[in-house]
Amino acid sequence: MQEAMINRAKQLLADGTVDRVIGWKRGEFAYDITPAVFRSAEELDADFVFDDFTSANVSKYLVKESKKEGKILAFLKPCDTYSFNQLTKEHRVVRENVYIIGIPGGPKLDAEKIKAKGITGILGVKNENYTLKIETVYGEETMPYYEAVLDKCASCKSKKHVVFDELIGDDGEVLESNRFEMVEKLENMTAQERFDFWRDQLSKCIRCNACRNVCPACTCEKCVFDNPNSGVENKAPADSFEENMFHIIRAFHVAGRCTDCGECSRVCPQNIPLHLLNRKFIKDINSLYGEYQAGEDTTSRAPLNDYKQDDCEASIVHERGVE
Amino acid sequence: MLKISIDKLDALFEAISASQTLYIPADREDGSAEYKKYESGMKLSNALNTVRSAKDFFFPQTENLVDFKMEGKNIEVIDIREESEDFVIFGVRACDARSFTILDKVFLSEPVDSFYKNRRDHGTVVTMACTRPAETCFCGTFGIDAAAPEGDAACYSDGESIFFEAHNDKGQKFIDSISSLLEEGDTAKLDAVRDKTREILKKLPLAGISTESFGGDKLMEHFNSEKWAELSESCLGCGTCTFVCPTCQCYDIKDFNTGHGIKRFRCWDSCMYSDFTKMAHGNPRLTQLERFRQRFMHKLVYFPSNNNGEFGCVGCGRCLSKCPISMNIVKVMKALEVK
Numbered sequence: 132m133q134e135a136m137i138n139r140a141k142q143l144l145a146d147g148t149v150d151r152v153i154g155w156k157r158g159e160f161a162y163d164i165t166p167a168v169f170r171s172a173e174e175l176d177a178d179f180v181f182d183d184f185t186s187a188n189v190s191k192y193l194v195k196e197s198k199k200e201g202k203i204l205a206f207l208k209p210c211d212t213y214s215f216n217q218l219t220k221e222h223r224v225v226r227e228n229v230y231i232i233g234i235p236g237g238p239k240l241d242a243e244k245i246k247a248k249g250i251t252g253i254l255g256v257k258n259e260n261y262t263l264k265i266e267t268v269y270g271e272e273t274m275p276y277y278e279a280v281l282d283k284c285a286s287c288k289s290k291k292h293v294v295f296d297e298l299i300g301d302d303g304e305v306l307e308s309n310r311f312e313m314v315e316k317l318e319n320m321t322a323q324e325r326f327d328f329w330r331d332q333l334s335k336c337i338r339c340n341a342c343r344n345v346c347p348a349c350t351c352e353k354c355v356f357d358n359p360n361s362g363v364e365n366k367a368p369a370d371s372f373e374e375n376m377f378h379i380i381r382a383f384h385v386a387g388r389c390t391d392c393g394e395c396s397r398v399c400p401q402n403i404p405l406h407l408l409n410r411k412f413i414k415d416i417n418s419l420y421g422e423y424q425a426g427e428d429t430t431s432r433a434p435l436n437d438y439k440q441d442d443c444e445a446s447i448v449h450e451r452g453v454e
Numbered sequence: 455m456l457k458i459s460i461d462k463l464d465a466l467f468e469a470i471s472a473s474q475t476l477y478i479p480a481d482r483e484d485g486s487a488e489y490k491k492y493e494s495g496m497k498l499s500n501a502l503n504t505v506r507s508a509k510d511f512f513f514p515q516t517e518n519l520v521d522f523k524m525e526g527k528n529i530e531v532i533d534i535r536e537e538s539e540d541f542v543i544f545g546v547r548a549c550d551a552r553s554f555t556i557l558d559k560v561f562l563s564e565p566v567d568s569f570y571k572n573r574r575d576h577g578t579v580v581t582m583a584c585t586r587p588a589e590t591c592f593c594g595t596f597g598i599d600a601a602a603p604e605g606d607a608a609c610y611s612d613g614e615s616i617f618f619e620a621h622n623d624k625g626q627k628f629i630d631s632i633s634s635l636l637e638e639g640d641t642a643k644l645d646a647v648r649d650k651t652r653e654i655l656k657k658l659p660l661a662g663i664s665t666e667s668f669g670g671d672k673l674m675e676h677f678n679s680e681k682w683a684e685l686s687e688s689c690l691g692c693g694t695c696t697f698v699c700p701t702c703q704c705y706d707i708k709d710f711n712t713g714h715g716i717k718r719f720r721c722w723d724s725c726m727y728s729d730f731t732k733m734a735h736g737n738p739r740l741t742q743l744e745r746f747r748q749r750f751m752h753k754l755v756y757f758p759s760n761n762n763g764e765f766g767c768v769g770c771g772r773c774l775s776k777c778p779i780s781m782n783i784v785k786v787m788k789a790l791e792v793k
Contacts, residue, residue: 158785159660159785160659162780163780165779165780165785166688166779167687187778192688243775244485246485247484249500251588252589252654268587268654337515337697339692339694339724341694344691344692344778345690357727357729359729359732366693366706366721366723367516367721367722368516397778398690398694398778400505401505
């Protein structure tokens with residue numbers, strides 16, 4: 132797959148269709164891959180990589196890249212295409228300046244999950260029939276591929292590319308995923324249990340803003356939390372409850388726009404399951420306004436931006452109850 | 455050397471925590487580790503390192519510095535400093551132990567930061583030698599021996615027992631306080647373990663990273679390097695690297711009006727943030743390239759320039775593991791290296 136992608140990228144660079152390629156660059160180890168822009172065949176040959184660790188969603192980079200002169204080739208996995216479509220819908224990317232090649236998705240691997248098994252000193256990772264052969268400083272280790280899969284991939288919602296100019300590999304289908312399982316579990320808790328769960332999780336936050344900065348739905352020119360004139364700007368929580376509010380406010384702001392790409396939880400250095408907040412909103416939107424998948428198309432009106440006479444009233448909160 | 459059997463660690467922790475607050479690295483459910491206040495039954499983590507570094511004990515992410523109360527035209531300045539209680543941090547790794555030396559140079563030089571000094575004076579750092587370094591480790595680059603950590607007292611494990619060694623009076627006092635639990639032990643096996651660790655350290659993938667191309671006298675060539683553009687291109691501008699870093703020391707101070715008075719609040723800052731060092735005239739670093747460059751220039755050029763050649767990195771590898779886009783100081787050093 133990697134070779135086919137490099138060859139096609141070289142062709143498109145050579146015939147002038149595009150002048151840049153956004154993809155992933157090889158790192159020091161098997162897993163430390165960096166999203167990168169390539170400008171020549173030589174750069175592609177030297178560093179372009181597509182493997183089990185190329186999980187980063189490059190759609191958000193296209194907000195900036197698509198406003199530059201020329202056209203850029205973007206390799207998008209199915210989940211990345213939902214993000215791109217949503218950005219198109221919000222007029223954040225210039226669609227004409229991006230040439231999209233849809234590529235197969237995951238499941239991609241999470242190096243942290245390998246390390247959590249006590250496998251360290253990792254020198255190389257090979258996938259042999261979905262058994263990982265991991266070469267380490269301390270000898271070879273093995274583990275099942277599926278035990279090291281990223282959370283976002285373990286509950287994959289779709290293998291379908293919702294936008295592309297061409298495909299390498301086959302297109303897939305929207306999947307029946309188990310992604311609301313944990314949300315249901317949280318809904319079934321008592322209010323106190325749920326409160327305790329989130330307090331426990333969110334208290335780990337170090338306010339690094341990685342979740343916000345990686346989020347394709349967070350594209351404000353200046354975030355209210357970075358703006359000294361907003362009155363709520365802060366680089367750290369001044370009290371223990373502020374962190375909780377930061378994440379809840381962010382979840383509200385991306386409600387109806389979050390495609391559930393899962394990048395927030397992937398990048399969290401403290402492993403906070405932030406995607407569960409977004410999934411709760413998605414689940415509620417589905418049940419209160421009808422099935423809706425952000426990023427599925429670029430023209431429909433989002434439920435929270437639309438008015439219908441049979442929309443639920445604010446009193447739904449009381450009707451559903453809190454406990 | 456004095457030692458204690460590993461199966462008696464519970465008794466050791468109970469004894470230490472009976473007289474002062476004890477912090478140890480403990481496992482979390484997700485397999486990572488963090489420093490926690492010791493409570494009965496808590497187990498020492500086997501993880502190589504904690505997600506957050508040990509700097510938090512001396513330089514916490516947030517703290518209040520002073521209160522002001524206004525009545526009419528009078529402003530009352532209220533000193534809210536309190537003498538810290540004695541505490542022990544157990545199981546600090548060699549990299550984090552060295553980070554304290556670096557932080558000391560910032561906070562204990564004139565004018566002394568009394569908040570930091572207070573905690574430093576009352577904290578006893580008990581280190582633990584590494585036996586299983588990771589691929590992300592490169593402490594050796596900065597002259598740190600993971601098999602012989604600094605700290606007030608150091609511990610070494612041979613797999614069966616933990617051996618204690620004092621490095622100063624504070625460390626000796628600590629060992630004296632637990633001496634009833636310790637016994638004299640033979641270090642033959644331990645010496646072999648330490649030799650083996652040093653062999654592994656030499657074989658780590660990052661063992662060859664050199665500081666030769668960096669230092670206070672390399673200012674202009676690195677500052678003006680064309681490579682920063684590419685290196686910083688994918689940077690998200692989040693603060694992960696700076697907040698998990700044991701040596702990042704920048705902070706911001708802000709006065710908050712609580713309605714009842716003013717609180718002067720200090721918190722960590724990150725050079726990656728758009729409002730870093732924002733002043734009345736505006737921001738001196740307008741692009742992510744400049745902010746990204748600041749972080750690495752600080753560690754590899756400015757800090758050694760101001761501190762007799764000492765670098766502002768200890769090679770703990772946290773930024774290598776945690777950066778959302780896997781851009782880090784090793785990649786920067788390799789790109790800027792003068793061959």
